[in-house]
Every structure is written in structure tokens, then in C-alpha cells.
Amino acid sequence: MSYALINKLTAKPGQRDRVAQILIESGKLFDDNAACIFSMVSESAQDANVLWVTDLWASREEHEAALKQPELRPFVAEALPLLEGMPEQIEVRPVGGKGFPQ
Amino acid sequence: MSYALINKLTAKPGQRDRVAQILIESGKLFDDNAACIFSMVSESAQDANVLWVTDLWASREEHEAALKQPELRPFVAEALPLLEGMPEQIEVRPVGGKGFPQ
Numbered sequence: 109m110s111y112a113l114i115n116k117l118t119a120k121p122g123q124r125d126r127v128a129q130i131l132i133e134s135g136k137l138f139d140d141n142a143a144c145i146f147s148m149v150s151e152s153a154q155d156a157n158v159l160w161v162t163d164l165w166a167s168r169e170e171h172e173a174a175l176k177q178p179e180l181r182p183f184v185a186e187a188l189p190l191l192e193g194m195p196e197q198i199e200v201r202p203v204g205g206k207g208f209p210q
Numbered sequence: 211m212s213y214a215l216i217n218k219l220t221a222k223p224g225q226r227d228r229v230a231q232i233l234i235e236s237g238k239l240f241d242d243n244a245a246c247i248f249s250m251v252s253e254s255a256q257d258a259n260v261l262w263v264t265d266l267w268a269s270r271e272e273h274e275a276a277l278k279q280p281e282l283r284p285f286v287a288e289a290l291p292l293l294e295g296m297p298e299q300i301e302v303r304p305v306g307g308k309g310f311p312q
Contacts, residue, residue: 112250112252114216114252114262114264138308145309146248147307148306149304149306150304152300153302160216160302162216198262201253201255202251202252203234204230204233205248206246206248206249207247
């Protein structure tokens with residue numbers, strides 16, 4: 109069953125671009141992982157400090173396994189201090205749509 | 211420039227499944243529209259009444275044109291009374307990711 113997360117990240121003032129770069133760069137670790145079906149790093153058009161990251165994975169288990177790879181740690185370590193608090197993580201269950209396997 | 215929306219919809223109690231069906235059904239209108247790159251209808255895992263809909267379009271103009279097609283109106287007319295208030299629409303600018311053209 110596919111599994112998705114919608115994450116809202118609030119960067120400290122002036123840090124949004126850098127956080128977006130880190131997210132894009134770290135996301136490349138999943139380029140060859142077929143379980144990562146879709147991932148979108150996006151800037152809020154309404155709030156200059158906010159990023160929204162939408163990830164669609166083939167399963168929760170594969171997502172959790174991907175998060176455990178040690179190559180990810182330096183990205184997390186660099187990004188977290190640039191955020192106001194922790195990312196707000198919204199777990200969702202895809203029920204339909206276009207552009208991904210049902 | 212690609213354009214995306216993250217929409218949060220809160221259904222009236224007991225109506226979430228029906229609203230999701232309407233969204234999936236109406237989304238089929240865009241199946242043959244190449245400007246609709248990705249669309250995901252998903253249920254919140256945390257709130258039994260909430261749906262999140264993520265849409266990625268090739269451009270804002272093509273999205274607006276798609277919304278104007280008359281075939282969409284009956285779906286909107288059926289769904290709106292099943293919601294608590296209006297959908298919360300978050301406009302975002304994709305800056306990177308996987309599974310869509312840059």
C-alpha cells in the first residue's frame with residue numbers, strides 16, 4: 109500500500125533557500141530507489157519562510173528503511189538548526205490520483 | 211514554470227469517503243491533459259474527516275483553464291455541501307524533486 113507524507117517546514121528568516129537546497133540535494137539519495145515514486149520540494153507562495161515537501165513512497169517500510177541510510181545524516185544535521193522548530197509531518201494514505209501506481 | 215497546489219479539505223462527519231470518490235472521479239477529467247503532471251487524493255492518517263489533495267501542473271494558466279471546463283461543475287456542486295467550510299488552498303512553487311520535469 110502506498111504511503112505519503114506532506115511536510116511543512118518553517119525556516120528561520122532568510123534560510124528558506126538554503127533549506128530547500130539541502131532538501132533537493134539529500135533527495136538525490138533516493139533517485140535510484142524505485143520505492144520513492146514522487147517527491148516535491150516546494151516554496152509556499154504565501155509565507156516567505158515556509159517549505160512544503162510531498163513524498164510518495166511504495167510503502168511505509170521502504171520509506172523508513174531509506175531514512176536509515178547514514179548518508180542522510182549530514183543533511184539532517186545541517187538543516188535542523190535552520191528551522192523554526194521541527195517539521196510538521198502529515199501522514200496521509202493515497203486513495204487515487206494521476207501519475208502514480210494505484 | 212510548474213505550479214502546484216496543496217489543498218486541505220475537511221469533510222462533514224461521515225462524508226470523507228464520498229468526497230474522496232468525487233475528487234477521484236472528477237480528476238479523471240484531467241487524465242488526458244498533459245499539463246496535469248501529478249495529482250494525489252489522500253486521506254489524513256491523523257484526522258478522520260480530512261483529505262489532502264496535491265496537484266502539480268505545468269503552469270498556473272493551464273490549471274486555471276482546466277478548472278473552467280463545464281464538466282467539472284456537477285462535481286463541485288456535489289462536493290461543496292459535504293465539506294466543513296471551503297477547502298484550504300496552499301499555493302506552492304515547486305523547486306525540485308523526483309518524478310516530474312524540472
